[in-house]
Amino acid sequence: MEKEILENGLNQNRRKFLSKVGLGIGSLALGSLLIPDLFKGNAGLDEEAMMAALPHFAPKAKRIIYLFQNGAPSQLESFDYKPLLNTYMGQELPESIRKGQRLTGMTSGQSSFPLVGSYFGFQQYGEAKAWISDIFPHTAKIVDDICIIKSMHTEAINHDPALTFFQTGAQVGNRPSMGSWLSYGLGSENNNLPAFCVLLSRGKGNGQGVYSKLWTNGFLDSVHQGVQFSASEDPVLYLGDPKGMSRQDRRKMLDQIASLNQMNYENFGDPEINAKIQQYEMAFRMQTAVPEVTDISKEPDSIIKLYGPDCLIPGTYAANCLLARKLSENGVRFVQLYHQGWDQHGNLPNEMANQAKDVDQASAALITDLKQRGLLDETLVIWGGEFGRTNYCQGKILADNYGRDHHPRAFSIWMAGGGVKPGIVHGETDDFGYNITEDPVHIHDFQATILHLAGIDHEKMVYKHLGRRYRLTDVSGKVVKQILV
Incomplete structure (x- = not known):
């Protein structure tokens, strides 16, 4: 994953970048090196990057x-x-x-x-x-x-x-x-x-x-x-998991499904494949x-x-x-x-x-x-x-x-x-x-x-x-x- 980001990081806007690497401190540091304006407001950003700059100002309602x-x-x-x-x-x-x-x-x-x-x-x-x-x-x-x-x-x-x-x-x-x-x-x-x-x-x-x-x-x-x-x-x-399936078994199954979905994404580039991976992961955490x-x-x-x-x-x-x-x-x-x-x-x-x-x-x-x-x-x-x-x-x-x-x-x-x-x-x-x-x-x-x-x-x-x-x-x-x- 990091290799992919290093190769393509300069073409990534904030939203796409953070959706791939998460919000860990290491990822944020890497992001700031690859994309210098990652945390510098809206200057120089195109329309899609403007969306990634959200929120546009300090929110009153979180x-x-x-x-x-x-x-x-x-x-x-x-x-x-x-x-x-x-x-x-x-x-x-x-x-x-x-x-x-x-x-x-x-x-x-x-x-x-x-x-x-x-x-x-x-x-x-x-x-x-x-x-x-x-x-x-x-x-x-x-x-x-x-x-x-x-x-x-x-x-x-x-x-x-x-x-x-x-x-x-x-x-x-x-x-x-x-x-x-x-x-x-x-x-x-x-x-x-x-x-x-x-x-x-x-x-x-x-x-x-x-x-x-x-x-x-x-x-x-x-x-x-x-x-x-x-x-x-x-x-x-x-x-919930089916009867007889442990949390460890569920984790292994999701990892295998994610691997297959990632292969499909590399072949077809359909963003819904990534969305499916994220949904499986969210369901697991939920x-x-x-x-x-x-x-x-x-x-x-x-x-x-x-x-x-x-x-x-x-x-x-x-x-x-x-x-x-x-x-x-x-x-x-x-x-x-x-x-x-x-x-x-x-x-x-x-x-x-x-x-x-x-x-x-x-x-x-x-x-x-x-x-x-x-x-x-x-x-x-x-x-x-x-x-x-x-x-x-x-x-x-x-x-x-x-x-x-x-x-x-x-x-x-x-x-x-x-x-x-x-x-x-x-x-x-x-x-x-x-x-x-x-x-x-x-x-x-x-x-x-x-x-x-x-x-x-x-x-x-x-x-x-x-x-x-x-x-x-x-x-x-x-x-x-x-x-x-």
Whole structure:
């Protein structure tokens, strides 16, 4: 290996070089001799080498935990209080407010669009006097630790393209997910765990599907695909050895497979062969690391009480929040949690109350837990769905039973830690909760801001594929500097 590097080292950029020799002190010293500008910033580097220079600047967020509420929770029952809707209950949404906005097929045939106010009460909390729904009492307690963004907007109006847009920066598939981009750019802090992990949970409400394309590596090397954890006895499927195979036998087998794969790589030069070698090696190291990080038996009673009793049930949202903390503190760069059940086209008061009960305590516990461990300042936590909900009722209004359709024009999320200003509310909507009136934040602005917090200039994080240069934010996106510390 060293002979190969000595022969070709001058043609290697930082990323390729370090991927071959690892990060040992001897390798770093050798690298500095072969490539003089290896550790000298971006001067003189071409586009590919610019990628290898990541991070572009000192990151505020070393790790990210994304609590995705799949199905789109209503902002009007959570963080965007609009008492005018209760005052005008049942009255028609003015055309001057709707302005001919595109509708979904579920309400395009309605003859009227009656306004409907929230069934739940709201109270103000924290120094910012942020309005929080009564169904999120635990979130209300941490309001001074979070930044609520009320002015998110997107072009996508249906679940699959909207969810894909948030995760990959495009409404169509086969683009690398956000976690894959971060894995590619920054790698993992722990060589025994993947840089990108995925956790799934299901609530009691109407669910929308999640698919592996949401955590795909796309056109990046397959080592950057998200690793899905399950609620079974084996958190990562097919990781264990067959009965009768010792660890030494597994090691010998992997060495033989690596040797054969290396021969194939020398013959064909396919980078996926190297990726396969790396995946085998990662799986071998994970055999020890995963059981340790998923074991919650050593967590004190105070932590179990903080997250709630559901955290003892594998696969629940609470259990996944606790696991997300453990993965993050063990060096996993990006933990993506999906919680299904937020698609309330009908029976919203009952379903959303149950959904909020599922996630409220554990979400707040994650922030509290990270904070008391001194990890919140360097861990970015995100909570939110793929779009919002309409201010008018889908179907007929019943006082305690109504539904809301998809609304991409204005919705709310919250962020915490990792360089985000705590205790603020960013953006505003009109009195009807329909249009943004202050500080709009587009999906690509949101993604650019996340990358910025991770130390990445989103315009420089580029990958050339099939003759085109791709990036997570496509051809747009601005960092939302107002929410940064």
